[in-house]
Amino acid sequence: MQAAALEKIFVKGNEAVAMAALEAGCRCYFGYPITPQSDIPEYLSRELPRRGGEFIQAESEIGAINMLLGASATGVRAMTSSSGPGISLKQEGISYMAGSELPGVIVDIMRAGPGLGGIDASQADYWQATRGGGHGGYRIIVLAPASVQEMYDLTMMAFDLSDIYRIPAMVLADSVIGQMKESVIPNPRPVTVLPPKEWVVRGREAGEAQNVVKSLYLGDGEMEKFHWKMAARYEELAEKECRWEEVQTADAELIVTAFGSVARIAKTAIAMAREAGMKVGLMRPITLFPFPKKAYAALSERCKLFLDIELSTGQMIDDVRLAIARDAEVAFYGRPPGAGSLPTPEELFEQIRKNYPTHA
Amino acid sequence: MKQIFTRPESLKDVATHFCPGCHHGSVHRLVAEILDDLGIRSQTIGVASVGCSVFLYGYFDVDVIEAPHGRAPAVATGAKRARPDRIIFTYQGDGDLAAIGMSEIIHAANRGEDITVIFVNNTTYGMTGGQMAPTTLPGQKTSTSPYGRDTAKDGSPFKMAELLATLDGVAFSARVALNNPKNVLNARKQIKTAFRYQVEKKGFSFVEALASCPTNWGMSALDANQRVTDEMIPCFPLAVYKNSANL
Numbered sequence: 001m002q003a004a005a006l007e008k009i010f011v012k013g014n015e016a017v018a019m020a021a022l023e024a025g026c027r028c029y030f031g032y033p034i035t036p037q038s039d040i041p042e043y044l045s046r047e048l049p050r051r052g053g054e055f056i057q058a059e060s061e062i063g064a065i066n067m068l069l070g071a072s073a074t075g076v077r078a079m080t081s082s083s084g085p086g087i088s089l090k091q092e093g094i095s096y097m098a099g100s101e102l103p104g105v106i107v108d109i110m111r112a113g114p115g116l117g118g119i120d121a122s123q124a125d126y127w128q129a130t131r132g133g134g135h136g137g138y139r140i141i142v143l144a145p146a147s148v149q150e151m152y153d154l155t156m157m158a159f160d161l162s163d164i165y166r167i168p169a170m171v172l173a174d175s176v177i178g179q180m181k182e183s184v185i186p187n188p189r190p191v192t193v194l195p196p197k198e199w200v201v202r203g204r205e206a207g208e209a210q211n212v213v214k215s216l217y218l219g220d221g222e223m224e225k226f227h228w229k230m231a232a233r234y235e236e237l238a239e240k241e242c243r244w245e246e247v248q249t250a251d252a253e254l255i256v257t258a259f260g261s262v263a264r265i266a267k268t269a270i271a272m273a274r275e276a277g278m279k280v281g282l283m284r285p286i287t288l289f290p291f292p293k294k295a296y297a298a299l300s301e302r303c304k305l306f307l308d309i310e311l312s313t314g315q316m317i318d319d320v321r322l323a324i325a326r327d328a329e330v331a332f333y334g335r336p337p338g339a340g341s342l343p344t345p346e347e348l349f350e351q352i353r354k355n356y357p358t359h360a
Numbered sequence: 361m362k363q364i365f366t367r368p369e370s371l372k373d374v375a376t377h378f379c380p381g382c383h384h385g386s387v388h389r390l391v392a393e394i395l396d397d398l399g400i401r402s403q404t405i406g407v408a409s410v411g412c413s414v415f416l417y418g419y420f421d422v423d424v425i426e427a428p429h430g431r432a433p434a435v436a437t438g439a440k441r442a443r444p445d446r447i448i449f450t451y452q453g454d455g456d457l458a459a460i461g462m463s464e465i466i467h468a469a470n471r472g473e474d475i476t477v478i479f480v481n482n483t484t485y486g487m488t489g490g491q492m493a494p495t496t497l498p499g500q501k502t503s504t505s506p507y508g509r510d511t512a513k514d515g516s517p518f519k520m521a522e523l524l525a526t527l528d529g530v531a532f533s534a535r536v537a538l539n540n541p542k543n544v545l546n547a548r549k550q551i552k553t554a555f556r557y558q559v560e561k562k563g564f565s566f567v568e569a570l571a572s573c574p575t576n577w578g579m580s581a582l583d584a585n586q587r588v589t590d591e592m593i594p595c596f597p598l599a600v601y602k603n604s605a606n607l
Contacts, residue, residue: 028442054441058434059467066431066464070407070438073425078442096428201423201439203403203446206369212417214408214426 008185013151013178014039017107017171020155021079022047023189026105028054028078030067032086035119036175037109040081061086065093065106072097072104073213075200077159081107083175084117084125087133094168095134099215099226101199103162105155106140107171109178112337121174121261122337126315129172130289137227139234141169141241142288144259148182154286160192161241165233166199172288174311176261176342238290245284248274249299252281254356257296257320257330258309259285262343266309269348276349278356288316296323306330307355309348311337331355368392370401372421377412381581383538383571384412387480388419390544391449394552395422398559400447405439407432409452409461412486416451430461433468436475447558449476455485458494458518465524469564472529476554476565479520482573483592490576494518497595502576517595521568525601531563532607534600537570539588543598550600553607562605570596 011019018040021029029048031041041057048055054071058064064080071078082090087108097104110125112118132138141161143154155171162169201211217223247267249255258266263284273280283299283306285292300306304327308317313334320330333351335341367373370392378384395401401422408416410429417424427435432450440448457465457479468475484502485491492505495517499508521535532554536547547569554565570592572584579587 028438030438056437056441056471059463062431063434063437063464063467066428066434067438067441069427069431070425070435070440071442072438073435074405074439074442074446076442078438092428093431100426201405201425202443203405204423205402210417210421211423212426214417214424216414216426 006185008183010181010183011148012039012181013148013173014109015043016148016151016184017081017155018043018047019186020152021105022051023186024156024159025077025189026053026079026159027076028071030056030058030064030078030080032058032061032064032082034083034086036111036178037081037083037107039178040107061089062092065090068104069093069097069100069102072102073201075197075202079105079107081109083109083111084113084122087125087128091134094140095132095136095138096215097168098132098134098138098140099136100213101166102168102213103166104168105158105162105171106168107155108173110172110174118338119175120337120339121176121311121342123174123260123262123310124312124315124337125172126288126310126312129170130291130319138230139167139289141165141167141237142172143169144172144286144288145177146260146263146284148177148180149184151177152184153187156189160190160194163194165237167233172260174261234290238293241287242290242292242295243286244292244295245282245286247282249281249283249303251279252303253279254305254307254352255281255283255299255303256307256309256352257283259288259316262309262311265343265345266348268345269352272345272349273352278352280352280356291319291323293323296320297325300324300328304328305355305357307333307351309333309351311335311341368396370395370421372419374418376419377415379575381572381574381584383482383569384480386538386544387478387569387571390548390551391451391478392420393548394555397552398555400555400559403445404447404449405443407436407439407448407450409450409456411453411456413451413453413456413480430456430459431464432456432461433464433473433475433477437468437471437473440473440475444474447555449478449555451478452480453486454479454481454483454493454495458520469524469566470527470529472531472563474558474561474563476558477567478551479566479568480571481520481568481596482571483517484573484576486573486576490573497591519596521566521601524566529564530566530602531604532557532565533602534566535568535570535596535598537588537593537598539572539585546598553603556607557605560607562607568596
């Protein structure tokens with residue numbers, strides 16, 4: 001990988017995820033076929049065994065996430081991927097991993113729902129991803145790529161952040177980002193200082209301390225202590241790891257905010273608006289958890305109007321509202337997921353024009 | 361004076377939470393003895409399940425992963441694929457393995473994962489208070505089958521040792537009991553064989569142990585032992601159902 005590191009390649013978003021996982025040192029992949037993410041298991045079923053890794057097509061997404069749990073408990077880097085219906089099945093295992101402080105990467109290429117829904121792009125699993133998704137009250141790291149390059153880079157980052165904080169990390173994309181082809185620079189694995197994994201199950205010689213990977217806390221006060229410990233870790237994440245992209249926000253009278261594929265479309269619409277003389281900017285969160293609250297708060301000190309656009313009836317808007325100053329407002333434009341609901345740049349331009357403050 | 365009986369090194373010197381007369385303690389001891397016998401304690405990772413067996417890490421002196429309910433064979437699969445040089449065993453009850461975890465056990469067995477599964481069948485959910493299990497005997501009264509298990513509505517008990525033996529991926533499958541010295545000695549032998557399969561990398565090994573649950577059966581320990589003979593063994597015959605490498 002290193003030798004070819006700087007040569008541009010032309011790949012699908014899902015392939016970029018798989019390639020990045022290999023570059024990040026992922027040794028085990030466990031998955032189950034579901035559209036629109038099946039390119040990931042297909043790629044890794046071919047490439048992982050060649051490199052001495054393990055690929056298993058599991059009996060179910062429940063099987064796959066628990067294989068991830070088991071592999072991760074031994075200290076190796078491991079990954080699973082799926083889409084809506086499968087991610088729902090994985091929630092049990094994700095909760096146990098969160099409760100056991102296990103790292104591990106989960107890729108969610110969102111499709112329309114609820115239920116079987118459809119295979120078109122969706123952002124309606126924002127709540128499921130950023131609120132933990134399973135039982136018990138926990139958070140996971142959520143990274144939202146908006147390009148195939150970011151599919152590559154953020155997948156590698158997911159492995160690092162997950163190992164550093166001992167929290168499962170999710171790459172949250174949709175079928176547009178997963179299925180489209182773009183050129184990518186396959187960057188080498190970033191040099192990151194990782195804490196030693198002293199907690200792994202490994203078999204033990206006499207006299208060595210017993211390691212147990214578990215989420216059961218029955219002792220008086222133990223569970224409460226765990227929750228406060230994790231709350232502090234989430235705070236640390238928010239302090240150190242928030243990532244976002246701002247485009248032309250400095251003089252903006254209206255800031256469009258969107259993540260993933262919608263942010264890409266919004267960029268074109270914003271360029272059209274600038275062309276038409278409107279001062280419009282973009283705020284694109286890259287980490288959805290931790291949500292870049294401080295960056296939103298700072299923007300809202302000057303710009304008092306936001307336009308939140310999502311492929312849902314509005315989920316991220318909750319976080320935007322909580323983050324911005326009290327005298328700032330958020331307008332909303334949503335296209336709930338399903339065939340034909342992906343907005344055009346012209347459509348978003350029209351929304352910008354409609355919401356643009358008249359005093360400006 | 362020569363010491364002829366002692367605690368296995370693989371078992372911690374602690375009191376267990378098991379009820380008087382429960383066979384979990386016997387199965388724990390036998391597994392620990394075998395880990396000692398084969399000299400594999402330092403390479404072993406246990407996978408605990410949900411139910412009375414969840415406290416495995418409190419009793420076995422080995423590293424342990426606690427699996428979600430029924431998922432131990434999937435967790436063990438991930439651990440074994442990541443660390444093929446380790447000895448990985450799961451320890452599961454009947455609700456865990458044959459109800460909520462049926463998919464995980466069948467598929468791990470069918471893949472022929474190089475793991476050992478210890479299955480403790482006491483025909484009831486012990487930890488949650490004696491509800492009907494997939495192995496509850498026909499007519500058996502439990503807290504959720506107060507009129508007795510009706511096979512017309514609830515189905516018949518799963519015979520896991522026989523069922524798994526039909527799969528090509530399974531190398532060894534046996535059923536044992538612990539209600540008298542003869543059966544305990546045989547159980548020790550079969551558990552040892554099961555772990556030898558893994559040590560010699562010969563594939564998936566499975567031991568079903570018929571166990572008593574005096575508390576939830578509402579019986580004395582002695583009566584519970586007798587029930588294993590009178591009611592359980594006729595339904596769940598003790599046998600080696602598969603021993604593909606004749607170990």
